[in-house]
Amino acid sequence: MSKIQAWAAPAAKKSLAKIEYEPGPLDAEEVEVAVEHCGVCHSDLSVLNNDWGMSTYPFVPGHEAVGKVVAVGERAKGVKVGQRVGIGWNAGSCMHCRLCLSGDQNLCAKAQPTIVGHHGGFAERMRSHWAWTIPLPDAIDMTSTGPLLCGGITVFAPFLNYGIKPSDRVGVVGIGGLGHMGIKFAAAWGCEVTAFTSSDSKHDEARGFGAHNVVSSTNSSAVKKLAGTLDLLLVTVNVPLDWGAMLGSVAPKGRMHVVGAVLQPIPVRAFDLIMASRSISGSPTGSPVAIATMLDFAARHDIAPQVEHFPMSKANEAIAHLEAGKARYRIVLDADFK
Numbered sequence: 342m343s344k345i346q347a348w349a350a351p352a353a354k355k356s357l358a359k360i361e362y363e364p365g366p367l368d369a370e371e372v373e374v375a376v377e378h379c380g381v382c383h384s385d386l387s388v389l390n391n392d393w394g395m396s397t398y399p400f401v402p403g404h405e406a407v408g409k410v411v412a413v414g415e416r417a418k419g420v421k422v423g424q425r426v427g428i429g430w431n432a433g434s435c436m437h438c439r440l441c442l443s444g445d446q447n448l449c450a451k452a453q454p455t456i457v458g459h460h461g462g463f464a465e466r467m468r469s470h471w472a473w474t475i476p477l478p479d480a481i482d483m484t485s486t487g488p489l490l491c492g493g494i495t496v497f498a499p500f501l502n503y504g505i506k507p508s509d510r511v512g513v514v515g516i517g518g519l520g521h522m523g524i525k526f527a528a529a530w531g532c533e534v535t536a537f538t539s540s541d542s543k544h545d546e547a548r549g550f551g552a553h554n555v556v557s558s559t560n561s562s563a564v565k566k567l568a569g570t571l572d573l574l575l576v577t578v579n580v581p582l583d584w585g586a587m588l589g590s591v592a593p594k595g596r597m598h599v600v601g602a603v604l605q606p607i608p609v610r611a612f613d614l615i616m617a618s619r620s621i622s623g624s625p626t627g628s629p630v631a632i633a634t635m636l637d638f639a640a641r642h643d644i645a646p647q648v649e650h651f652p653m654s655k656a657n658e659a660i661a662h663l664e665a666g667k668a669r670y671r672i673v674l675d676a677d678f679k
């Protein structure tokens with residue numbers, strides 16, 4: 342295999358620069374994909390800045406990649422050369438632990454994040470285990486699909502995992518990359534949807550994505566007016582909020598589900614859980630089957646992220662745009678390697 346061109350940061354908080362790396366021989370169970378488009382998730386920014394203390398450098402971001410298979414290892418199954426595929430947060434897992442064998446590969450202790458200790462999709466080509474190289478449905482448009490592979494599955498998986506019903510009331514907190522997809526999925530699922538945003542300018546668009554109500558996420562008295570009403574409250578922000586008011590908006594037997602990487606502890610009053618039999622939970626992305634299920638659902642319901650395109654050679658500008666909170670609502674980089 343020839344060298345791979347990619348955009349990489351040499352150290353935390355540094356700009357990306359073009360590099361070439363030698364991928365070595367293709368593993369028997371690996372697949373190599375020519376990247377066409379790659380979404381920019383807030384997690385790319387957090388790993389670039391080493392906010393989670395687990396980054397490795399040189400760091401090639403990109404875990405919402407779509408493209409075509411260019412090579413398959415001799416024991417790779419399920420995908421063939423030329424096929425349209427996507428790769429999300431994980432590029433592999435052990436495939437033999439209890440979690441992997443139970444279909445919970447995203448919970449595998451040895452799951453290989455695509456952008457930690459592995460080179461991601463801000464590149465002309467990238468690699469992943471065949472099981473984590475997800476075939477795309479024919480009906481899906483490649484140019485806007487990338488963000489479904491991480492952001493999309495992260496907000497979709499709770500609907501599968503917790504048996505959310507069309508009659509349920511769902512709140513989505515933070516209308517960014519994840520949140521706007523969360524509104525679209527919740528609306529297509531049939532739910533009554535309340536969007537929580539700190540940005541006045543997003544109210545109309547949140548309704549356009551399918552929200553029935555829009556509330557300020559930073560106005561405690563507005564949040565408190567919803568006390569006891571939401572069956573699922575999906576939190577996608579990565580900042581502290583008035584957690585007492587947020588949990589209070591959850592209905593009896595409901596759940597506050599945290600997918601945003603809030604670094605500060607979330608305080609919880611035991612009686613807020615006990616008296617209404619509420620739960621708090623969290624989850625990381627989803628399994629390969631959950632991702633495939635989500636892609637089928639998105640294709641069937643014509644759900645696509647609302648994206649802004651940047652050429653991949655403008656990856657630094659794209660990251661700055663995301664960091665400034667200006668992305669509406671997900672950035673997709675289009676590969677433009679010579």
Ligand SMILES: NC(=O)c1ccc[n+]([C@@H]2O[C@H](COP(=O)([O-])OP(=O)(O)OC[C@H]3O[C@@H](n4cnc5c(N)ncnc54)[C@H](OP(=O)(O)O)[C@@H]3O)[C@@H](O)[C@H]2O)c1
Nearest residue numbers: 383384515516517518519538539540579600601602625626
């Ligand atoms: N669990 C997982 O598997 C998983 C997967 C992917 C991403 N993540 C994490 O999920 C989080 C969101 O990712 P993303 O790509 O959707 O990020 P994003 O596009 O930057 O969206 C985050 C949203 O949070 C809200 N927000 C930001 N600062 C705020 C503040 N000071 N006060 C109130 N709200 C604020 C904003 O929405 P409003 O303007 O509407 O307030 C913003 O659009 C990140 O922490 C990311 O690492 C987790």
Ligand SMILES: [Zn+2]
Nearest residue numbers: 382384491492
């Ligand atoms: Zn992500």
Ligand SMILES: [Zn+2]
Nearest residue numbers: 435438441449
């Ligand atoms: Zn495993």
